Amino acid sequence: MDDQIKVAVRPLVEYVYRSGSIESGFRSVTTLTEGTKAHRKLQKDYDEDDESEVFLQTEMVYDHLLFVIEGRCDGLLRTKEGFTIDEIKSTSGSLQNITEDTYPVHWAQAKCYAYMYTRQQTLKEMNVQLTYFQKESEETKKFIKSYSFQELEDFIFTLLESYAPYAKWLKEHERELKNSARDLQFPYESYRKGQRQLAGAVYKTIVEKKTLFATAPTGIGKTISTLFPAVKAIGEGDLKKIFYLTARTTTRQTAEEAFRLMENKGLNVKSVTITAKDKICFTEEKLCTKEHCPFADGFYDRINEAVLDILSNEKEMSREVIERYARKHMVCPFEYSLELAYASDAVICDYNYIFDPRVSLKRIFDETKKQTVLLVDEAHNLVDRARDMYSASLDKRMFLELKRLYKHSQVFESAKLINDFFIRLRKQTEGEQYQVLQEVDEEFNELIEKFIEDAEQELFNGNEREGGQALLDAFFAALSWSRIVKLYDEQYVAYVEVNRNEVMIKMFCLDPSTVVYQAGKSFKSRVYFSATLSPLQYFLLMLGGKEDDYTVSIPSPFSKEQTDVRVHPLSTRFRDREGSVLPIVQSLEAVIKNSPGNYIIFFPSYQYMNRVFEEWTSCNTGIPTIIQGPGMTEYERENFLIKFQSDQKESLLAFAVLGGIFSEGVDLKGDRLNGVFLVGVGLPQIGIERELIKDYFSRNGQNGYDIAYVFPGMNKILQAGGRLIRTETDTGIIMLFDDRYLQPKYKKMMPDEWKDFRIF
Template sequence: MPNLVILSVRSLVEHVFRSGSLDSGFRTMSTLVEGTKAHQKIQKQYGEQDQKEIYLSAEIPYGDLLFVIDGRCDGLLVTEDGGILVDEIKSTTKDIESLTEEMHPVHWAQAEFYAYMYAIENKISQLRVRLTYVHVDTEQQKKFEREVTLAELELFVRGIVESYAPYAQMLHRNKRLRDESIEGLIFPFPAFREGQRRLAGSVFKAIDEGRKLFAKAPTGIGKTISTLYPAIKAIGEEKAQHFFYLTARTITRTAAEEALALMRSQGLQLRSVTITAKDKICFQEQVDCRKEQCIYADGYYDRINEALLDMLTNETLINRSVIELYARKHTVCPFEFSLDAAYAADAVICDYNYVFDPRVSLKRLSGEHRNQTVLLVDEAHNLIDRAREMFSAELEKRSFMELEREFKGKRPELHGAAKAINKWFIAFRKQADEQPTIVTKELPIELVDLVEGFVIQAERELAAGGGSDSGNTPLLETYFAAISFLRISKLYNESYVSYAEVARGEVRLKLFCLNPSTLLRQMGKGYLAHVFFSATLSPLSYYMDMLGAGEEDYSVTLPSPFANEQWEVSVVPISTKYVDRERTKYSLVKLLHETVRKNPVNYLFFFPSYEYMNSVYEAFIAENEGILTLIQTPDMPEEDRESFLAAFAKDNDRALVGFAVMGGIFSESIDLAGNRLQGVVVVGVGMPQIGLERNLIKSYFDEDGRKGFDYAYVYPGINKVLQAGGRLIRSEQDRGILLLVDDRYTELRYRRLLPEEWLDS
């Protein structure tokens, strides 16, 4: 039985004919919309016998491959002599007169492939093919026509298939090796830990049934391997074909890579690709994607197919270092290279935003690819606030005022578009009547319309070379902000508010997503199954609600694998409320000193904010008695983070105290096992700082009949507490002291959210 190669016409011809540089043509948002309108206007001019948007397909054998190709042809027209003309419509922002027949081979290839499919299906030996270019603004048209025979088309299509075949054969060879290796793959440890088998079984069941699973899996249970292994076995049983391992932190990505490397050492032949952020993996000192400035962008598409074939043939665990190695070898942009490789991979390890963020998601994933893909969402508690960021957008008056000045007398249309928005903000500010904050549930439609007009003018300027791909020009930055604003405006629903802050002549307006659950469901729609897992999904009902669970979805709560005796937990009822902090600071410092003197080991002290931490730190070191101290700083460089953690040695000869913030880089996913960490003090209940956005969230859920204060403040805060406290016991051999410092821990509403092993220890 031949190996099927199922592709759209566009995907096939783009792979074979794509060429040029990364910045070839300015890729825009609005021209997609305008292009659709231009298509429709052309199609309205067709005659009664003409047809539009015709579905065509063909099967083309090639060796051990069977290509199954389909797509929609823009137009099938009947000519005056009764013949057939295949029309392919392309919109453009370029000068229509500058277009030549040879300029875009991909466009001709697409048109002629449609002609081939129609000719084969209808047994036509000769027909005409036309490329119709239409300018999105002027609607000016330019047409190129060719007469082709079926024999010529067959030869042409044969060449395309022949060019794609090595890539298709590589993918099928990899799939065969993958499936054979999974069949013999056993769990990579001598035995399952307590709860591990149950978690793995729940993951497999969720994939088998195409459901969402919400797994509260405590630290030490081995969440990474317990989700990866069943996902891989599901692929082996053809219940899925791909998975995404989504996480917000580098350290958890590394854990996933290490788990895959462990299984690879046991024979697994599964290709995984890790996507690293562009600014981190870029080979240049400053990201600048113009071909004139970057040899890796210049001619990227001329070399990318060979690079992909090389890497995907020879590598399985494709992490950052592998991407960089092959990117240098083939002189291609490492970031774009990783994205292109991701579409061909069995597994992708990446940030949440590549699936859920409407601005940066992997948009070339076909519907068929999605419905064969499982989402494994690690540290899922982080996704709620991340999703709020993804689904929100803001604009500032200042940006448009500066562009108005910059383009005055130079570009009248762009100047006018920026001026109109600045004028809107001025009028809005006057209406505010000196109120510092204005909140409304209504989308500012008039502003959205003005922003659409600005985007069109900005795109014309940028496409003509008036901006830079480096991201440094005010025009480009404002353009991206405007595009984001438009995208989010189209998502705006009853779970949003618009709020504006007015101060000293400046106006900042934000479309703020209060409840991301509906949009998370929408962005995750079409994927085969979702597995949301974390040690701190507590209370589980809250996280299921906020992460978009449906009635058919289910959850699993696993007990801690550690004994209660490993924890020595104490609650110290010192008030850490903001209004009491100065009054209780010295009582807190005294407690911290006494704790360290009594047990001079390695400690982490966690605080709810940098300001509070710094204040206590200064008081603590003023009375320091030979205790080594470290302190976390905002935007800590990676080498400083590594030095911070390295200081927690198991054989330190005196006490070491690290001061850190809850919800920060040292409160999640770090592993200081054994004597490297023997004491944790959590100061406060982790509650977010009271502010406008948190209060808006509170009001929204109160109005919806849910516990607004808990949704906005208590649950997010306790999650940070659980994460910070969870740093203490990481293995069956660990023992340690945990102090919870706050009088609110004596209240039932807080105590009931704490783990059983803390309460019973």
């Protein structure tokens, strides 16, 4: 039968039985999870004839659909009285709060396994047992029921009756998507130079289940060149799902536009954009509890209908569309978008939903991953982002605060012990600001685990205290520490930072290559692409590249004549910066007055930028000037960019920082931008972490200085310089302020179209 629906037991019963409200962030991740430790502990006590982790599968026809239901039961117990399915759940709460009828979804899950086994073995009846395990006390509480085969079969049909409308929609849409993807033509009249080569490389990568690292210059249309072949792979049955991952809102919008373009050419695809919770939340408090938010209250009672409604009526589920339907169905827009991510064909989102162990989409099953491609845009950003995702730190301050707030409780005791440990660490540093540790102290890790248990119990019991949020923040920080400890190896280092009475300890990920590789390896294929994935060997090293991975470097479609590149060989090194201020100001004025237009000057730091800005304004050049501020709102960013108009009579000079919000993902075509000034070579500021990276790679036979400083720095330069030439008709000036551009090392890292520069 063509209309086959393959579904695992857990998502099936959760779809039908979920109900109630969104709880706090704590409860959503800790309440009655499947804890593998609890499973293993209880399964060890099984009798010799009992089995654990038993795979079961059955097929059933309902409403002209063939359902293939499968899953793995925790235990299959054999006794003289017959067979029993054992379903294990662990909890941090009191077992006294759990009755036989507290969690119908758990009975539903166990009854599915019981039905599959009775049918497989042609049994007339079977026992179903729920075993609840209290993680701290290790006590258990068991409930057992007996069901006839007919009761179990009737139950399964009741499940399918509720699930079938959604399943039928899925099947019909899958057919429409595949047909429309197969027939889809490239949405432009012709390929730009380099687009066909990139699209071909992406398609080959997907079909052959490989990884691709692609350098493709700004302006060739990387987004459509990666999405189009992925869609064609869906049409040919080689793929089912696309994740388009990026670090910036502007590039997410470009991906939305690409899907819109293909939809206008007949593609029937469901794409969803995930917007960060703090941006899309409807309430000011941003608290996910039924007491504080009407969109959280009863969320799970309404979510299935909300999902089916939007999927049946919309193709592009952007932030605005999700907000409209969320208000219609009274559901939390952020959690709504996560639900849609599991149901959609394409997901546009930040890197962290795949790579960050704290927030990744946990319900993506391996079977789905095997049919999914990761398209990682601006992949040069993933290096430092991955370091952040897989590092963890804890502060003395948070535990000292908990001592004050939670007197006469277990939290007080565990927080006190951790605070005492921090005091000992401070004494060990002997007045130094930083101290690198040989390893993470096992005593400290044990204290953190004990704190997690005590905090979990306090939070689970819901005791209202003044410091509820402080405890929640500390709990999640400790949980993150506990998670990263398990990954800690030779690619990490731990260090202590002391600032007066404050003490911070951090596990810092020096080399993110292994964790990035592990996070992506379950997916069918991975495509890492950027305009500045250069030098390529550096990014292969940092992002877990293997010898058999594919690489492609697309030449620029733009001519050298479009860019007038100049080098002003002065020193912008830290010790020489004050002396560089006036020459930079004089050069700016000379260039802009000789070639009026819109310009941006990028600096390696706010301090340097502000100093030159101060000198520039004191010179009273009469040229309108704007400056980037730290922590600009979306409105302020938009207002900054809107100043760049192609038809304005006066020139404009904008001051901005390298690696900031205006140096990437900004598209100022034509005369909206006539020139870019780049001050320095972009080297990151010298600091403890950069020095640790340098030392680590030097010890491992690499050029540690280049890896820690030079390559990341030049990447920022190339990104900022890439704001200038966006189309075949753009022209303009790039001026590089630094004498190091005359050195062979730096000249080698320049794009070909920059290398024929003239000295200013």
